[in-house]
Amino acid sequence: MGSKSVEELLETSAEVHxxxxxxxxxxxxxxxxxxxxxxxxxxxxREPFVIGVxxxxxxxxxxxxxxxxxxxxxxxxxxxxxxxxxxxxxxxEMARVHEYNFDHPxxxxxEQLLSCMEDLKSGLAVNIPNYDFKTHRNILPARKVNPSDVxxxxxxxxxxxxxxxxxxxxxxxxxxxxDIRLARRIRRDTVDKSRDIRTVLDQYSKFVKPAFEDFILxxxxxxxxxxxxxxxxxxxxxxxxxxxxTKLGQHNLCKIYSNLYVIQSTFQIRGMHTLIRDANTTxxxxxxxxxxxxxxxxxxxxxxxxxxxxxxxTPTGSVYTGVEFCKxxxxxxxxxxxxxxxxxxxxxxxxIKIGKILIHREGDNGQQLIYHNLPKDISDRHVLLLDPIxxxxxxxxxxxxxxxxxxxxxxxxIFLNLISAPQGVHVVCKKFPxxxxxxxxxxxxxxxDFRVIPGMGEFGDRYFGTDDD
Ligand SMILES: Nc1ncnc2c1ncn2[C@@H]1O[C@H](COP(=O)(O)OP(=O)(O)O)[C@@H](O)[C@H]1O
Ligand SMILES: Nc1ccn([C@@H]2O[C@H](COP(=O)(O)O)[C@@H](O)[C@H]2O)c(=O)n1
Ligand SMILES: [Mg+2]
Numbered sequence: 001m002g003s004k005s006v007e008e009l010l011e012t013s014a015e016v017h018x019x020x021x022x023x024x025x026x027x028x029x030x031x032x033x034x035x036x037x038x039x040x041x042x043x044x045x046r047e048p049f050v051i052g053v054x055x056x057x058x059x060x061x062x063x064x065x066x067x068x069x070x071x072x073x074x075x076x077x078x079x080x081x082x083x084x085x086x087x088x089x090x091x092x093e094m095a096r097v098h099e100y101n102f103d104h105p106x107x108x109x110x111e112q113l114l115s116c117m118e119d120l121k122s123g124l125a126v127n128i129p130n131y132d133f134k135t136h137r138n139i140l141p142a143r144k145v146n147p148s149d150v151x152x153x154x155x156x157x158x159x160x161x162x163x164x165x166x167x168x169x170x171x172x173x174x175x176x177x178x179d180i181r182l183a184r185r186i187r188r189d190t191v192d193k194s195r196d197i198r199t200v201l202d203q204y205s206k207f208v209k210p211a212f213e214d215f216i217l218x219x220x221x222x223x224x225x226x227x228x229x230x231x232x233x234x235x236x237x238x239x240x241x242x243x244x245x246t247k248l249g250q251h252n253l254c255k256i257y258s259n260l261y262v263i264q265s266t267f268q269i270r271g272m273h274t275l276i277r278d279a280n281t282t283x284x285x286x287x288x289x290x291x292x293x294x295x296x297x298x299x300x301x302x303x304x305x306x307x308x309x310x311x312x313x314t315p316t317g318s319v320y321t322g323v324e325f326c327k328x329x330x331x332x333x334x335x336x337x338x339x340x341x342x343x344x345x346x347x348x349x350x351x352i353k354i355g356k357i358l359i360h361r362e363g364d365n366g367q368q369l370i371y372h373n374l375p376k377d378i379s380d381r382h383v384l385l386l387d388p389i390x391x392x393x394x395x396x397x398x399x400x401x402x403x404x405x406x407x408x409x410x411x412x413x414i415f416l417n418l419i420s421a422p423q424g425v426h427v428v429c430k431k432f433p434x435x436x437x438x439x440x441x442x443x444x445x446x447x448x449d450f451r452v453i454p455g456m457g458e459f460g461d462r463y464f465g466t467d468d469d
Contacts, residue, residue: 047121048147049248050167053154054219055174056212057103058184060230061154064174067231068152071241075248076148078120082155084128085113088137097136098199103211105160116145117167123147133193149248156212159219172240173223174230178209243270246441253422253442257429260420261438263300269293273441277456286462291344293418293440294388298344301416301438305329305382326382330375332357334387334399337460341386341416353381357402359395368398379407382414388459390420390439391452393427400432410434418459419443421452 051068055061062081069077085108093100101107116126127142159165159173182204189195220226227236246265254260263269272289275281281289302325310324330353331345332338342354355374375381383403390396396415403413413435415428420439423446428437443452461467 047123049150049244050117050121050169051150051152051244052158052165052168052171053152053174054156054159054171054216054223055230056176056178056181056216057156057208058181058188059174059176060232061156061174063231064172064227064237065152065154067234067237068241068244071237072150072244072248075150077150077152078145078148079152079154080113080117080120080128080145082108082113082153082158084131084143085109085116086131086136094136098202100136101207101211102203103156103207103215105157105215108155108157110161110164114161114163114167117151117153117164120145120147120151121167150244156216157219159222160215165222170225170244171223173220173226175220175226175228176230178212239267243267246270249442253425257425257433257437259429259433259436260425261300261304261436262442263296263438263440265441269296269440277454279457283462283465290340290388290418290459290463294341295344295347297416297418297438297440298341298348298384301384301414301436302348304414304436304438328381329353329384330355330378330381331384331386332374332378332399332403334359334385334395336464337388338386340388340459340463345384345386357399359398368394370398370402372402374403374406378403379409381408382412383408385413385415386417387415388418388463389452389455390415390417390424390428390437391446392421392450393424396424396428397431400428400435414438419452419455421446 053061053065065079069079086102087107087109089097089100112129116128119126125144125146128145129138130140130142131137132139153164153168159171165171185204185208186197186200189200190197225236225240227233227240231237243265254262272293275289276286276293305326307323307325309321311319311321314320329349331342331349332355333342335356335358339356345352345354353375355378356372357374358371359368360370385396385399385403387396387399400410400413400415404410410432411434413432415435415437417437417439419441420437421443425437425442428435443455445453447453456462458467
């Protein structure tokens with residue numbers, strides 16, 4: 001407990017510390033690792049996004065979950081607590097309740113928790129047991145929980161069983177000092193649960209503290225994100241919510257169009273987007289980070305090309321069975337911004353043919369003139385269409401229509417861009433359901449001038465330096 005009294009600790013922990021918060025206080029493990037996203041089941045039902053929140057007793061798990069739920073107000077969110085799945089105590093166990101270890105993994109009915117979570121993930125409503133802390137048994141009625149877009153599963157030991165961890169799309173560990181956790185627990189158990197302080201302290205030293213060290217702390221390594229100081233860490237919670245908003249926003253459009261591929265958001269990718277969207281970013285940095293993002297989009301797009309099995313002999317004389325990608329490829333850039341993507345494509349596909357399309361809006365009647373220079377045999381090729389921004393979708397429709405006129409198969413077109421407005425996605429995906437769109441972020445929308453927002457300004461001007469005064 002150190003030199004602070006329980007009362008002092010309670011005082012300190014109750015303050016909200018706005019000053020001195022730094023982004024680096026949100027510890028992000030596996031920073032480069034792509035957080036897995038949700039998938040569509042065979043019957044076309046989109047699985048909910050599952051967030052796991054673990055941490056010691058009274059670390060602030062419920063508080064952090066409430067903050068996330070409040071900020072995700074536009075989503076259907078359900079909170080499931082591991083505490084609801086405590087086994088009921090038998091009469092014998094009840095008689096010796098002070099010897100019962102509620103902090104051991106075996107205290108939970110993990111099979112029932114798994115079954116409820118699997119049902120919820122498959123879109124079914126479930127009955128969650130209603131656990132009573134006074135009788136240490138479930139009471140009726142159970143809580144009926146309807147399927148939702150997001151499930152938050154919280155509890156001290158939810159990272160302990162690998163099968164439960166597997167259900168989660170993102171894992172958060174709330175990391176609060178032991179003395180603060182003890183102080184909060186004393187207050188909660190004595191005030192809210194009317195337990196006497198001696199019992200609380202006995203339970204803590206006999207079970208809660210050892211179990212934290214033996215079972216809970218070792219699961220911290222599974223977390224994608226560690227939040228120091230729980231609910232006090234508004235910066236961390238805001239960042240997490242921003243990240244979730246991005247993933248869930250994309251999630252919705254991807255629900256509608258199976259030919260839309262948004263590369264999985266990571267904090268690394270969001271960091272690069274933050275830089276290229278910042279109006280104060282220098283031209284040099286704008287080019288550098290755009291190039292990095294473009295390279296990611298291009299690599300991702302190439303992953304959608306057909307391939308066939310190929311065997312090679314390695315220098316050890318062994319056979320390696322791999323794959324060979326389709327060779328009949330070409331890139332088509334939409335002048336001028338699309339030209340910024342050519343280098344990345346050349347760097348990935350040595351000697352690739354690159355053609356160009358110029359789309360020019362003539363007057364305000366929506367008529368567009370198209371000049372083009374395309375490979376003669378384009379109809380036999382897979383086409384990677386390059387344009388960093390998909391806004392209204394008008395230029396994309398013109399460009400794709402021209403490719404189709406030239407005999408390119410719709411299914412052989414992959415449209416690569418950095419950002420896409422939902423309006424453009426709707427237009428292109430509806431009109432050309434067989435092409436694939438690969439993008440790195442979905443925007444909020446278009447403004448009254450049909451510019452993508454939040455956007456990044458005139459991409460071509462910023463990239464080629466023609467916006468200098
Ligand atoms: N940042 C905070 N400052 C002060 N009290 C807090 C803070 N976070 C949580 N608490 C209080 O501490 C207790 C435990 O928090 P809770 O979020 O329920 O933890 P957990 O769900 O991890 O057990 C609750 O009574 C809560 O009101
Ligand atoms: N009948 C029970 C069941 C559980 N506990 C304690 O609850 C703690 C977990 O809940 P948190 O909200 O703190 O995460 C756990 O540490 C158990 O000791 C209990 O006291 N009585
Ligand atoms: Mg709780």
